[in-house]
Structure formats: structure tokens, C-alpha cells
Amino acid sequence: MATTATILHADLDAFYASVEQLLDPSLRGKPIAVGSGVVLAASYEAKAFGVRGGMPGRQARELCPQITFVSGHFGEYQRLGDTAIKVIGDFTPLVERISIDEAFADVAGCTHLFGSPAEIAGAIRRRVRTELGLPISVGVARTKHLAKIASQVAKPDGLVVVDPGTELEFLHRLPVELMWGVGPVTKTRLAEIGVLTIGQLAQTPGWSLERLLGPAAGEKLAALAWNRDPREIKTHRRARSAGAQSAIGRKPAEEDVFRPTLFHLADRIGTRLRAKSRPGRTVTVRVRFANLNSATRSVTLDAPISATVILAEIAEDLVRAVLAEHPNEKTISLLAISVSHLEERWDLELELPLGLQDEPRRPGTKIGMARLAADRAIDKIRGRFGWDAIGYGSVALDISRSVPDEFRELAEKEL
DNA sequence: TCTGGGGTCCTAGGACCC
């Protein structure tokens, strides 16, 4: 176990909103939100009014009548996020990117070049500020969990270093919801037994936590409360699933409604899976009803798939099964497909004849091969002329897009 | 009053095998 604090957690502040204020100086110092129907991100000035990400636009306007909505420059978010992470990479190769605007790094091996971890953190913050014009907060500690908490405490635009000698003193005075893994439900459950701070959590008997939260969560939280975090920096982590979803308002639970939507979702997912040669064996479907209750249904196949049509047909079957189980639900509000058990296909892709990868056991394999070949052709055309250049007939038309496609792409994980 | 979209991990029960 390391005895010095060399883990950094760097987190760009109110990232999308800060980029908008960077691009348009007239927005600086003002409450703004990115998005239209829903708030995708809010500036600190807007957060001061209680505006939060995910909030409906109408509610944000009620809280903050003078708020300015901007539609968003998603390409710029990607570019600036990448650039900020690269700044960290100039100090150490041990960088674990968590999302578009957030990363861990271990600087243990580069202090002889660049100074103490605190000095490196300061240098990162200065460079991101001067070279990109963006505020970034950094936490420095001995463990990932504590570094992450430190960066949250540092916000906005700050630096917090937790010296190994002061770890528990720092940690135990903070509220439990700052801990990784404590969301609204767990916070409420802990509050019911009088646990509000991490210090109180640390003093709670293990059996009590495990009874309250289950064995895994109880043990994990107890460990984190004493700053025992075994996690290491992982520089490359492969995705375990790929999915897509679409909120469709309130529509009747009928074939005419869910078929085109499922096809569109399958198209998006299939394209990604094929691009990385990572077909998957398990298909999961989620249907959310008008009352916001939802039901899932999944199937695990003998062989992995990535062809759009096959994926769509399986998803349709699953949705029909869900609806059959909920005959009283006449209205659906969201459809989702996810593919998991992804293959690690890298080199086999080159060895297997095209088509044998998909559906070797499905009756009518030749059809499966033809479908995959058709997908490959479409993928190629789209690669040259853009996504909308070609598609599956009616599917290309009139899919309700509640958020811009560019926003969806930002959230996609590298497969 | 009615939150969008892309992910990860855990749980609990059941099937199935040794």
C-alpha cells in the first residue's frame, strides 16, 4: 500500500456550460443551461438557483426565470474534453478516463520529473486554464475514492490535497452522499438509522450495514469509510455492453409504434458493434410504461450477433413478450435495447469468413450472412457519406429525437 | 410534478452439473 498521496482525480467544472461560456463571452457570469426540453448541464450561476442536470426545462425556468438556454456545441465538448485529458497524459501514462470530463491518474512514477503530486495537480490546472480556458478541479489523495471526494470538495475551480496523516479526519466529517456508491436510496436508508456522516458510517457495526444494504454494498461502504480502497488505475477498460434507448412520449403499445423505434435502436447498436467487431450474445429489452414503471426481458443466444435486422427481430419478440405479461399497460413511454456478453473479437475477425461470425446456429444461416453483408455495405456507405445517406426505409424517417444525436454519441463508451 | 441517454455492478432465485 502506497504511503504517499499520488492519485489524482481531475474533473472539469460544469463542463458543457463552461464551454458555452468560453465560446460566447456574453454568457459568462450568467445562469445558463445546455439543452432545450431537458437540462443536460447547468452553469454554477444556474446551479445556485437549484437548477440541476436532468431537470425538465420548464422547471429550470421556474427556479430561475432569467436562465439562458443554449443548444450546445457537442463537437467542441468532445474536442476540449480530449485535450484536457491529454494535458494529464503529458505528466503520466497512467491515466484512467472515467467520462468525457473526468479522469484519474497516478503520478507516483513522475514526481522526479515534475515535482510533488500537489505541484503536478497545480500545473495541470494552470495549463487547462491557460491553454483551454476552462476551470478544472483536482483532488489528490492516496486512494481513488478519496481523490474523487477531494475533487468534489475542491469544486469549483480548486485543488484539495489530502495528506495521508489526515485522511480519516478529512473523510469522517463529510456527509455520506459524497461517497461513491451512496445515492438517494442508500442515503435515505442510512439516515433512518441515524447515519449522516462518513464518520458515523465508519462507527456503524458491519453486521448492521450488511443487513441494511446487503453483503456486498455493506462491506464495500465500510471499507471506503475507513479509506480502504483497493482499486487501482486501469488505463484500458473494455465495455461490457452497448445499448440505446428512446423516450417516445406516450404512445399506444402497438406493433406500429414499437417496431420502427426498435429498428432504429438496433441500427444504432448494430453499427457500433460491427465497427468494433464485437458482437454480443445477450439481448435485453426494457419497456417503460406510461406510469414510469418498467419491465425488462432478455435472452442469451448460443452465438453472438451484430446484424441490425436480427437484433431488431429478437428485440421485437422480447417486447411482445413483455407486453403479453402486462396486458393492462396500454401505453408505453420508452423503449431500450442493450447487448451484452460482448465477444473479444479482435483477431478472429480477420480469420473467420464473413458471415460465420453471426448466427451460425440460427436456422437459415445464409440469411443471417446476407443480412450481415448488407449491414456491412450500409456501414461502408455511411462511413463515406454520413449516417443519413442510406438506411432501412421507413426507419430513417421520423424517429422522435428528444436529444441531439451528437449528445448520445458523447455518452457512448468506446467498445 | 412527471427526467434523457449510455453505462456498471449487485442480488436473488432457478436450472443444471458434479
Add this chain to the structure above:
DNA sequence: TCTGGGGTCCTAGGACCC
């Protein structure tokens, strides 16, 4: 016929994170 135990996989649902 009843008894015990361990392990793996699958499915449905939830909590959580960004």
C-alpha cells in the same frame, strides 16, 4: 427416497454513476 454441498450460468430487477 431423502440427504448435502459447491459451482456456473441465466434472468429480472435495482441502485448508482456521468
